[in-house]
Amino acid sequence: MHKTLLTALLLTAPASAQPAPYLDPSLPAERRVADLLGRMTLEEKVGQLAQIDVLRLMGQGEWDRGPLNPEWMENVLARQHVGSLLSGGGNAPVPNTPAAWARMTNDLQRYAIEHSRLKIPILYGVDAVHGHNNVVGATIFPHNLGLGATFDPPLARRIGEVTARALRATGITWNFSPDADLGRDPRWGRFYETWGEDPLLASSMVAENVRGQQGDTLGPNAVAATLKHFAGYGAPIGGKDRADARLTDAELRAVHLPPFQAGLAAGVAAVMVNSGSVNGVPGHASGKLLTDVLRKNLGFTGVTISDWEDVTRLQTVYKVAPTYRDAVRLALTAGVDVSMVPHDARGFTGAVLDLVRAGEVPVSRIDEAAGRVLNLKFRLGLFERPYVDPAGAEAAVTAGRDLALRAARESVTLLATDGRTLPLGKTVKNVLVVGERARDPRSQLGGWTVGWQGLPEGESTRAITVLDGMKAVVPPGTSLAYSPTVPAKPSVDTLVVVVGEPPHAEGEADNPGLALPDTDLALLRAAVATGKPVVAVLLAGRPLVLPENVRTRLAALVMAYLPGSEGGRAIADVLYGNTNPSGRLPFTWPRSATQVPGTYDEPFPGGTPLYPFGYGLSYTTFSYSGLRATGDSITVNVTNIGKVAGAHTVLAFARPAGAASPLKLAAFGRVVLGPGEARNVSLSLPRGLFPAGGAEIRVGALQTTTEQP
């Protein structure tokens, strides 16, 4: 008896002394993947290709956010070996606190590892598209459109870093962000998720944001970033979410692919597929886009993930597959690695297994896709550090408020001013703030905030409203009052009317007429009818069309985009002159919806826009001199000739010499100058810009402003 036991120990000793290569963190990820794949059953590998929404594991019913349900965890994680989970917008634990998120992901991770023969951890994904935005109380950064207005890529990087740290502190390792779609049609409900209409601006912001989120090595404070939605999603016909986009290959290459290319060059870990279609071909069935372009031309080696339920939609919506099984085959063959299923694990894994067993999908395709997922898990260090300390979650999720404030301040764009009213507090002493949106944070936060469609009514989160912000900075000797409506005879010097759009996301946010809601318009009409100077502040995810007889009677117009949790303070700082506005439009502002889709870099439909791409005023004046082009860069001397300090973005536009085509942004750079201060700003131009016959380069704004050189 004793002897037998001893023998058994001797036999097992070498195995336990030498961990399997896939468990050895000193080995390169590729080695570990090959070793692990070699040990996995087909079922285990297929599980890595499925992603299930956490609601499927909670409570008693599909939409019940109750506690994690052991029976369903067993089905999904133990039986179907599902390799990743997500929280779709708003699918949060109860209570929705940072620590509860950390405990939830820990519990799921522990269950997955303990019920996995090979101890494979899960990836957990969310849409943290402006901070860790599903969590109540999280720092909410401006949506990307506002960040586009900052023309400040290092800022996008810092925001990426802070967001990644917050995610990782709650056990989340995969972020479905940044959006790399181009905002080519402001009617589209996802316009505000883009960085605007320009490929160079979007590329610069996307690349830096990816670098911020992932760090150099996907270390313990980093997450896997995802470029979405590949490709051509940003130009749906009629600005209708998920409508077909009609794009030539040349347009795709010149306009829509550059931000993806920039994100790929920055080393992005994942790419999400376009839920819409291009020229009638749904993104999820497009071998051309997902394999020829993404893999072969652009050299992507990471994970592609489907969008929500989009494999099913190949059958049910696009009708390019007669059965679900066919839809799964189409998607896998086109190049989708992971399917965000998101409710039915067994249906999906069953279909994949069936296809492999029938020889319709080769095992090598499964190995390839599962290998990419596992590679990510190794690189994220999940085999070594699968859990987080819930005690650290709160601090990380609420960090970065200064950064959010800076971002909002840099984004606010002054579109019109009578030169007298703003900044407030000088000649204007008594101010009345008008409108519900001034004291309700939902509009400034926008969609994807706690709830998918924005902060649910009645839910509170930490945010500084415009009214809060103004109260905080109102100078001594002046007064500030508030009214939800416009009084008949206001006894103040000026009205600040806060209007905009209610929060929405995706198709629900489509706005075919670029219209301001009726109630908001009525407020503005009533305000200008008082005869008092009116400052209009817009909280909106797109250019809105204001009727001429309202707009031209405003004393000032301020575009604040969807500025996030510190937005109210940033707006107040601009209104009272503590911050000199420096935001510049990352899109073309049309006079009416008949001018859309009209972008600055294409022949413009019907006359001139109201405000061109890059437009934005300042409380000071910048003058340019000494423009020099030197090889691949240009230098210009910028002087602040006004009386207050300010930041200024230099925009350089170019076109081939002698060409009649519209100018395109070729370079940009931000400079901060005190009054009277001058600086040389050097901008590098894209290499080989118009090598054949030289280029015409113009520095300054696209239409008359004081900055024209």
Ligand code: NOJ
């Ligand atoms: C659908 C959206 O299109 C996509 O952007 C998002 O990442 C997924 N849902 C997951 O929430």
